[in-house]
Amino acid sequence: MSKTAVIDVKNQDLIETLRDFFKTVLEQDEISAIQVPWRLPMKNMVMPTLITDPERLSGADPLSPAFPMNSAKIVSRLTRKEAGGIVAAVMRPCEIRAFIELVKLKQGRIENLVIIGIDCLGAFQNRDYFNWIENDGEESSKKFYTSVLNGKGAAADGIDLSPACQVCESPIPMGADIAIGLYGMDTSNQILIQAETDKGENLMTKFQLTDEEEPPSRKKAVEKLVEERTAARDNMFTETHDATDNLEKLTMYLANCVNCYNCRVACPVCYCRECVFVTDVFDHEPSQYLRWADRKGAVKMPTDTVFYHITRLAHMSTACVGCGQCSNACPNDISVMELFRSISQNTQNAFDYTPGQSIEDKPPLSVFKEEEFEEVVGID
Amino acid sequence: MSEFEPTIVAFFCNWCTYTAADLAGTSRLSYPPNIKIIRVMCSGMIDPKYVIKAMLEGADGVLVSGCNPGDCHYINGNYKARRRIKLLKEILPQFGFEPERLRLTWIAASDGLLFAEVMRDMTEQLKTLGPCEAKLKMVI
Numbered sequence: 001m002s003k004t005a006v007i008d009v010k011n012q013d014l015i016e017t018l019r020d021f022f023k024t025v026l027e028q029d030e031i032s033a034i035q036v037p038w039r040l041p042m043k044n045m046v047m048p049t050l051i052t053d054p055e056r057l058s059g060a061d062p063l064s065p066a067f068p069m070n071s072a073k074i075v076s077r078l079t080r081k082e083a084g085g086i087v088a089a090v091m092r093p094c095e096i097r098a099f100i101e102l103v104k105l106k107q108g109r110i111e112n113l114v115i116i117g118i119d120c121l122g123a124f125q126n127r128d129y130f131n132w133i134e135n136d137g138e139e140s141s142k143k144f145y146t147s148v149l150n151g152k153g154a155a156a157d158g159i160d161l162s163p164a165c166q167v168c169e170s171p172i173p174m175g176a177d178i179a180i181g182l183y184g185m186d187t188s189n190q191i192l193i194q195a196e197t198d199k200g201e202n203l204m205t206k207f208q209l210t211d212e213e214e215p216p217s218r219k220k221a222v223e224k225l226v227e228e229r230t231a232a233r234d235n236m237f238t239e240t241h242d243a244t245d246n247l248e249k250l251t252m253y254l255a256n257c258v259n260c261y262n263c264r265v266a267c268p269v270c271y272c273r274e275c276v277f278v279t280d281v282f283d284h285e286p287s288q289y290l291r292w293a294d295r296k297g298a299v300k301m302p303t304d305t306v307f308y309h310i311t312r313l314a315h316m317s318t319a320c321v322g323c324g325q326c327s328n329a330c331p332n333d334i335s336v337m338e339l340f341r342s343i344s345q346n347t348q349n350a351f352d353y354t355p356g357q358s359i360e361d362k363p364p365l366s367v368f369k370e371e372e373f374e375e376v377v378g379i380d
Numbered sequence: 381m382s383e384f385e386p387t388i389v390a391f392f393c394n395w396c397t398y399t400a401a402d403l404a405g406t407s408r409l410s411y412p413p414n415i416k417i418i419r420v421m422c423s424g425m426i427d428p429k430y431v432i433k434a435m436l437e438g439a440d441g442v443l444v445s446g447c448n449p450g451d452c453h454y455i456n457g458n459y460k461a462r463r464r465i466k467l468l469k470e471i472l473p474q475f476g477f478e479p480e481r482l483r484l485t486w487i488a489a490s491d492g493l494l495f496a497e498v499m500r501d502m503t504e505q506l507k508t509l510g511p512c513e514a515k516l517k518m519v520i
Contacts, residue, residue: 241474245476246476246513247475247519248517250476254520276429296518306436307436310471310475311428311432313471314464314467315428317471318467342474343471343474346471346474347467347471350470351467365463365464368459368460370450373462373463373465373466377485377486378483378485379480
């Protein structure tokens, strides 16, 4: 179930090479459309775009540090019912992981989908991206990926990767049908193409690529990156824990929150079709607010801010893939990602669950065993 | 100053623990009055947000209690409850809520004695622990 090949990089132009590859995919008879990160013609913004005309792929920009949304939700829309054709989707590793979580929740299907994953070079926060992007979007992307792939880091013009990407220990796609490898490759000459499922292998056979071994330099480069990121992540966990380890600190941490709920709109694994926090349950009687105010002499409006965040943690933390879109969406610069990833580390460990790892692993709160977690029962 | 009296919000399943509470009453067993009982049809219907809300509103402790494993009136609701309590016990203590403030027990309908004992023990433990931070401080 694994087929490995390389593609030559033409004229040292990585973006053009990837576009050609996407074109080859789209030109296969069985593929109806391909979704790729695409530079909008009217503005230097890169958005997930569904493409049927191979010529349009000249606007694909899969290595840009723009990450306006987690495309798992888009792919979920595309696949929740029969679309009348097979769609290929080019996704970041965290988008694939989130999508797999949605498939488990019956909010997407993999049957008529080919997932193409690319080693993730990371992304900037939205606001940083807007400030950084120059008139020539493609040149900017080139500047970015050249710097990252040459080991010079992502910090360009004083702008670094988003906090989520800086602590992301899973930059290599898992769960993709076809994975494109960049790290540890001599990307001015060759990139790696790997089929990771039968579906991917069947498709790849049609590309007539020669089988090749994965170069040993890749494994080493990936291990080094993962090690660095894991260390950064663990530091982040410690700092976040120290900043939130009692209710007073947590309240301070969340004090800028205005209950806009953008974080849950942006969250790819906040799966409820209608969030309880926007239902009648929270349409309190006006007199209720007065009673609440009376209790301690003051009540912050809107109410239920901490309640909202802890409830969201209880609902989705086992599925958190760490994409950081929550922080990206926060209008008031709350470090949402740090809080959610720190707690998710606990809840995911408790159920020995890695979101996005396998479609076979059931979400922890959808299953149980008769004998487990005896330690939480009783009052000793 | 009078002794601190903890408030315990208790979610009891209709079939076992609530019936045990009834039995303790009709058997004239005495237990501390610190407990505010909310009867639910099954421990498996207790959404984590009920527990979170109670804690943030200033409950000093939350007790969830249902049927013994294998005895659930709805076959397996209590196993689901146990996973949710496990989940909450991974989250709440991270924000300084002592683990003792959230308890899960199984008390059978016939076990009024055990019911009274659990109420006494939990009340004692919470008296030692003192009031919950959410009761004293402003929570946004």
